[in-house]
Amino acid sequence: MTITQRDRDLGTAYAMKPAHTRTELTSVVRGTPMGELLRRYWHPVGLVGDATDTPRKVRALGEDLVLFRDKHGRAGLLHARCCHRGTTLYYGKVEEDGIRCCYHGWKFDTEGHCLEQPCEPDGGQFKDKVRQPWYPVEERYGLIFAYMGPAEKRPVLPAYECLETMDDGELVEADDSSIGGGGPAIIPCNWLQHFENVVDPYHVPVLHGSFSGPQFTNMMASIPEVTFEKSPRGVLVRSERKQDDGKVFYRVSEAALPTLRVVPNPRVAQFARVESIGWVLPIDDGSFRIYVAGRVQAPGDISRMRSKFNGKFWWDMTEQEHQQFPGDYEAQVGQGEVTVHSEEHFGQSDRGILLIRRMLSDQLDALAAGRDPIGVSFDAGAPPVAFEAGNYIREG
Numbered sequence: 001m002t003i004t005q006r007d008r009d010l011g012t013a014y015a016m017k018p019a020h021t022r023t024e025l026t027s028v029v030r031g032t033p034m035g036e037l038l039r040r041y042w043h044p045v046g047l048v049g050d051a052t053d054t055p056r057k058v059r060a061l062g063e064d065l066v067l068f069r070d071k072h073g074r075a076g077l078l079h080a081r082c083c084h085r086g087t088t089l090y091y092g093k094v095e096e097d098g099i100r101c102c103y104h105g106w107k108f109d110t111e112g113h114c115l116e117q118p119c120e121p122d123g124g125q126f127k128d129k130v131r132q133p134w135y136p137v138e139e140r141y142g143l144i145f146a147y148m149g150p151a152e153k154r155p156v157l158p159a160y161e162c163l164e165t166m167d168d169g170e171l172v173e174a175d176d177s178s179i180g181g182g183g184p185a186i187i188p189c190n191w192l193q194h195f196e197n198v199v200d201p202y203h204v205p206v207l208h209g210s211f212s213g214p215q216f217t218n219m220m221a222s223i224p225e226v227t228f229e230k231s232p233r234g235v236l237v238r239s240e241r242k243q244d245d246g247k248v249f250y251r252v253s254e255a256a257l258p259t260l261r262v263v264p265n266p267r268v269a270q271f272a273r274v275e276s277i278g279w280v281l282p283i284d285d286g287s288f289r290i291y292v293a294g295r296v297q298a299p300g301d302i303s304r305m306r307s308k309f310n311g312k313f314w315w316d317m318t319e320q321e322h323q324q325f326p327g328d329y330e331a332q333v334g335q336g337e338v339t340v341h342s343e344e345h346f347g348q349s350d351r352g353i354l355l356i357r358r359m360l361s362d363q364l365d366a367l368a369a370g371r372d373p374i375g376v377s378f379d380a381g382a383p384p385v386a387f388e389a390g391n392y393i394r395e396g
Helices: 004-010 033-038 191-199 203-211 319-324 329-332 348-368
Strands: 042-049 057-061 063-069 075-079 114-115 137-140 143-147 171-175 226-230 233-240 248-257 260-262 274-285 287-296 390-394
Touching: 033 348, 042 057, 042 274, 057 274, 063 226, 075 137, 143 203, 191 233, 191 248, 191 260, 191 274, 191 287, 191 329, 191 348, 203 329, 226 348, 233 348
Parallel strands: none
Antiparallel strands: 042 143, 057 063, 063 075, 137 143, 171 287, 226 233, 233 248, 248 260, 248 390, 260 274, 274 287
């Protein structure tokens, strides 16, 4: 018997096969399958207030950018590397009609047009022949959205019914602190490890219930009966939990392309349609953050949704407390920067994960075949997207 055979018979880790990850689903840089798919949608890259006359660093889909607002109020998103000699425009100066590079003074407007080349004869005789790489932006729901894909395939920026139709006394608030991520604003693991979590309702009674103590409400503490299905935009999760009074707590969540987490308040403050939407922004292959926009009664309501562990916010906990009271951050970052897909062993409770990976693979195939992916629209008159998501109570 060889050593390898002996280890395999004993079940030791030495007998494990070489590991691999599904990079076609995880890598978001330009030219990769998922990177090209994600670039066919709009993504939030900051709060409206982040665009000012002070350049702001933005990293999205593996690209380093700068966000600013000229003196006419126009937001601009340019590649950070100046097309002249390559220094970063982060150190540039925002002026009336654009941003001026600190190195040789080339000035660019919000769409990358070169306006001035002060060190060149006559202020720049070839300025019309160069252009700083840029991306179109739009402002909505307190967020700045960017489209980073092919210009001829730019869709309209969607509107969402749950953020368009207000109940009495409500307003829309935006948040950039990664509510729903369970930790800091920037989370050091691949975006898909979080996006898949949206279609995993079974982790809630374990991770957020019996293991770390009830973080939400007792209504969420029991293991639900769950059905999964495809939606026109992604994957729907319908969960039912029977209550002591004979009624049924019916909860619907959705993971929608490109990276939307349509998750009703887990504290079940009310039985109603979903209150907020989260966009998981892949910063690069090894980190992400979450932008949220939601209907609130008062500013700050979104941040008040943040979970506490052992009575503390995540950043106030000791390492011992993180180990004793883990949450989404620990569970997802604990998979590694990019999880090892070949080492997974799926059960019946993982049907949502399999469904969303299949859905994403189908969209990669559609893109490769020259078709548009689901959830994009080129109709400026299209009605707001309506989600089924929400917390509901009904008779048993």
